[in-house]
Amino acid sequence: MAKPFASSADLGEKQQSLEVPAEGVYALTAEGDPNVGAIEGEDFLVCFEALATPVAARAWLARLREHTDKPIRYLVLSHYHAVRVLGASAFGADVIVTHEKTRELIAERGEQDWASEYARMPRLFKEPASIPGLTWPTATFSDRFTIDLGGERGDLVLEHCGRGHTEGDLVAWLPRRRIMFAGDLVESQAALYTGDAFHREWSSSTLDRVASFGAETLVGGRGAVARGKRGVDAAIAQTREFLAVMLREVGAAGTLKEAFDRTHRALAPQYGSWPIFEHCLPFNVSRLWDELHGIERPRIWTAERDREVWDQLQS
Numbered sequence: 001m002a003k004p005f006a007s008s009a010d011l012g013e014k015q016q017s018l019e020v021p022a023e024g025v026y027a028l029t030a031e032g033d034p035n036v037g038a039i040e041g042e043d044f045l046v047c048f049e050a051l052a053t054p055v056a057a058r059a060w061l062a063r064l065r066e067h068t069d070k071p072i073r074y075l076v077l078s079h080y081h082a083v084r085v086l087g088a089s090a091f092g093a094d095v096i097v098t099h100e101k102t103r104e105l106i107a108e109r110g111e112q113d114w115a116s117e118y119a120r121m122p123r124l125f126k127e128p129a130s131i132p133g134l135t136w137p138t139a140t141f142s143d144r145f146t147i148d149l150g151g152e153r154g155d156l157v158l159e160h161c162g163r164g165h166t167e168g169d170l171v172a173w174l175p176r177r178r179i180m181f182a183g184d185l186v187e188s189q190a191a192l193y194t195g196d197a198f199h200r201e202w203s204s205s206t207l208d209r210v211a212s213f214g215a216e217t218l219v220g221g222r223g224a225v226a227r228g229k230r231g232v233d234a235a236i237a238q239t240r241e242f243l244a245v246m247l248r249e250v251g252a253a254g255t256l257k258e259a260f261d262r263t264h265r266a267l268a269p270q271y272g273s274w275p276i277f278e279h280c281l282p283f284n285v286s287r288l289w290d291e292l293h294g295i296e297r298p299r300i301w302t303a304e305r306d307r308e309v310w311d312q313l314q315s
Helices: 054-064 100-120 199-212 228-251 256-271 277-292 303-313
Strands: 017-022 025-030 033-040 045-048 072-076 095-099 139-141 144-148 155-159 171-174 179-183 217-220
Touching: 017 217, 025 054, 033 217, 095 100, 100 139, 100 303, 139 144, 199 228, 199 277, 217 228, 228 256, 228 277, 256 277, 256 303, 277 303
Parallel strands: 045 072, 072 095, 095 139, 179 217
Antiparallel strands: 017 025, 025 033, 033 045, 144 155, 155 171, 171 179
């Protein structure tokens, strides 16, 4: 029997959990749906990630407003994917911050990515008509961007750790709290999406840089909040192992279909029951196959190409 396309059949609502890892630091998780967060400054808020539509974002902001009424000065977007950025207008942020490569990717492929992700994950796009258009940053950086939180709160440091999940991923780091928001560079108890990735760099130097911060709490892109050094190390190791298995299995295959079958067999025992595993794997393997065969930058995903790859590998 053919499997339903991507997450098109995943229509059940997920249980959301609002966690407060430290005073004035918030993380909303939802059983494998994209995580979002917020950090209080002395007299303002920094929000991290925007969800897929303004309607979805407003539901998150209503929960956040149960804890703080500070105005949103900054909205930080970890990378360009539609489910992370298209809800930005709901925040009314003074400044929208991304890495400079994220802005370039929005210009190059934002429209195609929007159509692709909407078809793959329709449930996340609550009232898609509420999206006013592509989200454009108003501030970008190449290496590091520092936000003074005021008072005794210290800094929030945004940093590019290298290419990984995309060309333009950033992490948000609270040195005084030793808390990191890692975006989709790290997942905790959730499968990876690597369809726009640089697998070799991500699995080595980029994750090495993420680990070097020494976070004691880590909010990944999906899944549970990782707590304590052991929990953070486990989340990073899980992410690295997923990538290592993919590199090994795809690298040993003679055809794309064989690469998919080998990778599925190798990963499914540990990761197969985790959120978005079946959805993502065809796109992951297709991208890694390209990467290992000399296509340096990820090809643009379109709704039509998505279906072709799905039908070839997963159906």
